[in-house]
Amino acid sequence: MTTDQNCTSSRQCLCSETAPAPFVLVIFGASGDLTYRKLIPSLFNLFQRDLLPDKFSIVGCARTVMDDKAFRKLVSDSIREKFKNIPSKMIEVFCEGVFYTHGNYDSDETYSALSSKISDVESRHSGFAGRIFYLSVPSTIYSEIVRKLASSGLSPEPSEGQPYRRVIIEKPFGRDLQSSRQLEKELKEHLLERQIYRIDHYLGKDTVQNILMLRFANMIFEPLWNNKYIDNVQITVAESIGIEHRAGYFDKSGLLRDMFQNHMLEMLSLVAMEPPSSFDADRVRDEKLKLLSSIKAWEPDKISTEFVRAQYREAIVDGNKQQSYTEEDAVPKDSKTETFVAARLFINNWRWNGVPFYLRAGKRLRRRVSEIAVTFKNIPHSIFKPLMPEDIHQNTLVLNVQPEEGFALSIQAKKPGGKLCMGDLPMHFSYRDFFQGEPPDAYERLLLDCMLGDSTLFIRNDTIDISWTLLTPILERWAEDPSIPLASYPCGSWGPLEADAMIGKDGRKWRAP
Ligand SMILES: NC(=O)c1ccc[n+]([C@@H]2O[C@H](COP(=O)([O-])OP(=O)(O)OC[C@H]3O[C@@H](n4cnc5c(N)ncnc54)[C@H](OP(=O)(O)O)[C@@H]3O)[C@@H](O)[C@H]2O)c1
Helix, strand or coil: CCCCCCCCCCCCCCEEECCCEEEEEECCCCCCHHHHHHHHHHHHHHHHHHCCCEEEEECCCCCCCCCCHHHHHHHHHHHHHHHHCHHHHHHHHHHCCCCECCCCCHHHHHHHHHHHHHHHHHHHHCCEEEEEEECCCCCCHHHHHHHHHCCCCCCCCCCCCCCEEEEEECCCCCCCHHHHHHHHHHHHHHHHHHHHHEHHHHHCHHHHHHHHHHHHHHCCCCCHHCCCEEEEEEEECCCCCCCCHHHHHHHHHHHHHHHHHHHHHHHHHHHHHCCCCCCCHHHHHHHHHHHHCCECCCCHHHHHHHEEEEECCCCCECCEECCCCHHCCCCCCCCCCCCEEEEEECCCCCCCCCCCEEEEEECEEECEEEEEEEEECCCCCCCCCCCCCCHCCCEEEEEEEEEECCCEEEEEEEEECCCEEEEEEEEEEEHHHHHHHCCCCCCHHHHHHHHCCCCCCCCHHHHHHHHHHHHHHHHHHHHCCCCCEEEECCCCCCCCCHHHHHHHHCCCCCCCC
């Protein structure tokens, strides 16, 4: 158990984290990018922080032929790449719990080999342990793996009081409403809802969780959190990188599927939902569902004005040429896949009626930044004549999700100088500066929560269904109507002029993050 002395609770410290019970974590797709870059470093950091039980095992499984020794080498390379100056002995001890088995995901032999590997490692735990199956593979093979896990007896939950069996899946959860419902049907044939942990790694970030703390553990914001005081909300998820090695996946998917269905709507629901009655998985997820169900659906003839889609084009950025999307390796020259989307939406409820929410996300933008900016209304009357209310800057609260985690509140204050000399006073809180270090990686939080059986930060199927219900008509309209324009923007910019025009029609501007 670890305890954080920074706890502000006057009654008791609630910062302690408890190590879970013994478990076996099977990672399908263990030869892949996500395992190497995120899962292994996160598991190791939990181990370093004493948040893994004494008895735990990690079993990699993929088609790539490797033995335990070769996989342990890969694991230790991943750890060394992420963390500097880790004593070799510590990595060795961690690797004692690491194993590997290979085979095709659709072959019975793979699952019998996996089953005997699990029995071997479970004997280290003196019998039963909880089992987590992490599907770190392309989503097209989720159903196959889940079917085989069930038929081989690995995933069905044993009787009451026996250790759990859980399955973690990664986005994409389908590619439209129909395919997500099909995936769900196939998962539910073999698993109970409580066994399924759907990850959106944004929810594992401390700053995203902080949205709830900021709103519901303080008195000062919530009374203002409505259409009487808030002018608009902007959510930006900008990446400076392009599609890297993911052309095959991205060109079939596009930005709307890749970012809006999950991260963007998840952040929107946290910032706009009603207070849940408790910080309990189902109470929080009930409120998220209610919020998403209140988003006003876009009328078909408004889609081309309420959504701007665009693709990046060649530009010189910081002295280096960055090529157009259609020049990227493995992208068809005539691809119409969008790499940027901006949208405007409204929420049909008492709190938010009339407040526009502007969402934008894209690749090859000026810099990597994810933020939620809440802009308050102008003051109703100015006593500082000749300044008019619209001359005085609106207050803005910006929740910085990445890369700088924290938040900033801008207020108006007197500046040294003339009687009416006034300016923005930024009040800035940075996680790194205040807590003297980086917050843990989102995957650490989520892996630990899954081991502990806490699904608050995982996505329930009904919210996925409602988000696809909202977005599928947009995707269909884009696919059916070639006259809907695909704008372009130079690499290294903040997006196309059409996105500026969209928000400009409302007399507003995108924030420059
Ligand atoms: N990487 C990220 O940052 C990230 C972020 C968000 C979500 N995700 C999701 O997480 C999952 C894993 O991501 P990843 O980047 O690690 O994927 P990946 O590297 O493309 O694939 C993981 C492993 O799956 C196996 N695989 C790949 N293509 C396959 C195919 N067509 N059929 C069967 N097996 C195949 C490969 O292992 P073998 O050939 O050895 O079997 C590969 O090493 C995906 O669903 C992805 O969408 C990833």
